[in-house]
Amino acid sequence: MRKWFTMCMTLLILSSLLAACGGNSSGTKTNDPAKPADNGTKTTDTKDVEIVFQSWITPNLTVAYYDSLINRFESENPGIKVKRIQPPANEGNPDSYLKSLLASGDFPDVVQNATIQMFVDADALLEIPIDDDIKKINNYEAEMINGKLYNISAIRQPQSLIFYNKKLFAEAGIESTPKTWAELEAAAEKLKAKGITPLLTAGDWTAGFTFSVMTSPDIYKDNKNWYADRFDNKVKFTDPNWIESATYYTNLVKNGYFNKGVLSIDYTAVEQEFLKGNGAMYPMGSWFSAAEANSKKDFEVGVFATPTKDGTQYLLGGENSGGYAVAKMSNHPEAALKFAKFMMLDPEAHKGILQADALFSNLKEPLKWDMSPLQTEIYELLLKNPPMVGHMNNKVGRVPVSGIQDQYNKVAQNILLGDTDVAKNMQSLDEYWDKNNK
Structure with missing residues (x-):
């Protein structure tokens, strides 16, 4: 009798626990292995x-x-x-x-x-x-x-954009926005000579983002399926085109064109640095223009597509x-x-x-x-360019391996810390890809 009573109480407790688990609206549930997996087509009452x-x-x-x-x-x-x-x-x-x-x-x-x-x-x-x-x-x-x-x-x-302070460009005698790598380097040198910080970035995710938007357009404009090809081992981050693009970016850092103490600030802080006039160029996505439209400052902001080696304009972004x-x-x-x-x-x-x-x-x-003047400039850039592909953790023919964004960040942060071994840094992206390609 006692054994029967104990069994009944055990079943009652289990039933209560199962009912309680079923009441969690946000949690995941473990499928009964004896039943087919839920395909997500079930219906529920949407009241209360x-x-x-x-x-x-x-x-x-x-x-x-x-x-x-x-x-x-x-x-x-x-x-x-x-x-x-x-x-x-x-x-x-x-x-x-x-x-x-x-x-x-x-x-x-x-x-x-x-x-x-x-x-x-x-x-x-x-x-x-x-x-x-x-x-x-x-x-x-x-x-x-x-x-x-x-x-x-x-x-x-659109994400591969560089916003610029028109007042600081004028002070440095820069009359047109850069279209090629060489033109951007020349503009940065003129700004630095005037005591103006040429480029701004930050040490969090912004570092990897900046590295990606300033290097990837030169790769993906010629291969809009690059990630898909990487899965098939047709291309690598250590190929000559990536090495050349990463070397260009590393030289920007070596030449002192980025803000000092970059790893000690984050995205929110670097946005404010640019809006305060403490840097001439700010690589960032179109969302920055919303903050710019609501800011108070004594200068006008313009925008141009991230330069490529030969000056071909190509935007990266999300659709x-x-x-x-x-x-x-x-x-x-x-x-x-x-x-x-x-x-x-x-x-x-x-x-x-x-x-x-x-x-x-x-x-x-x-x-x-209702677009601001800066947002209208971005829209016109968008209209003049072919359809975008992604970059970093977004699709370029195919979505990349999970977590690649974190490895981009590590590479960019290493460069900002003074690591100029381009081959080693790019090899780390290949190694991450191969390790996580499941």
Whole structure:
């Protein structure tokens, strides 16, 4: 009798624990091995549920920006509550943060700005149905992985840009913006001779970003499938074209053209350094123009495409990337997908993110927003250039191996610390690739 009673109590406790585990709206769930894996197509009641949203906070995309959108979504969708979380500051993307949440079983229902391939490989993301909403997006097919879509985004974001202080250029007698490596080096020498810091960067993710946008255009303009070819071992980071491009960048550092103490400041700080007039050129993506539009300063900012060796203009950037994805094991996939669509495709929300982060609509019927003079210059550059490919951790024919961005950062930081062994630094990228190519 006692044995029977003990068995019943054990079953009761187990049942209670399982019920409690099923109530976590944001965590992942372990599939019963005796049942087929959940394919993400289940439906749930979207009333009285809470979903967890991992937001990406920047100087442009602030807490207040997200909270205002969440408040509007909740008021238009009674019964759905959105809990917002965010990764630590000074990361180039939320990947490390999300990997730790995935490992702990607390993966959010909706994620933003993640490296999609990484979490598809981890079987963490829901396949997005190709419905009439998705068909409003230009070229959404290019973001598919093995014929399936996992990311909702409808933006274009040019990144290989150099912003410049027109007042400092004039003081140094520079009459035209550089188009070639040689012209940029000559401009930097003129600025340095006047006691002006020619180039600004920072020691966090900004270092790897700067290295990538100043070297990659010369490689990818001639091979828009470079990452795909790297997987096939047709190309390497130690090929002569990469060595030459990395040597050019290393010489910029050797010649003292970057700001001193670069590794001691971060992205937010270096942006302010440029806006204070403490440097002439600032390599950064189009989102900087949103901060520039709201700043007070006594000089005008211009922009040009990152120079290449022969002067051929070619922009790198993102198209339909950096958007919103839904957790495959979300307990509330309908609510999560509804929120993800709202954040990118709702007309007011779409226009809001364009203006907040200086992006350009990639809807088939693009939404317009009031651009500043600098943003209009970027838009004209975008119109004059062929379609962009990515760089660093974005697709160049194919998405690179996971975590390559961190290795770019290490290479750039080594160079900024005075390591001039170009072959060794580029070899480290090949070694990282080969080690992580699974």
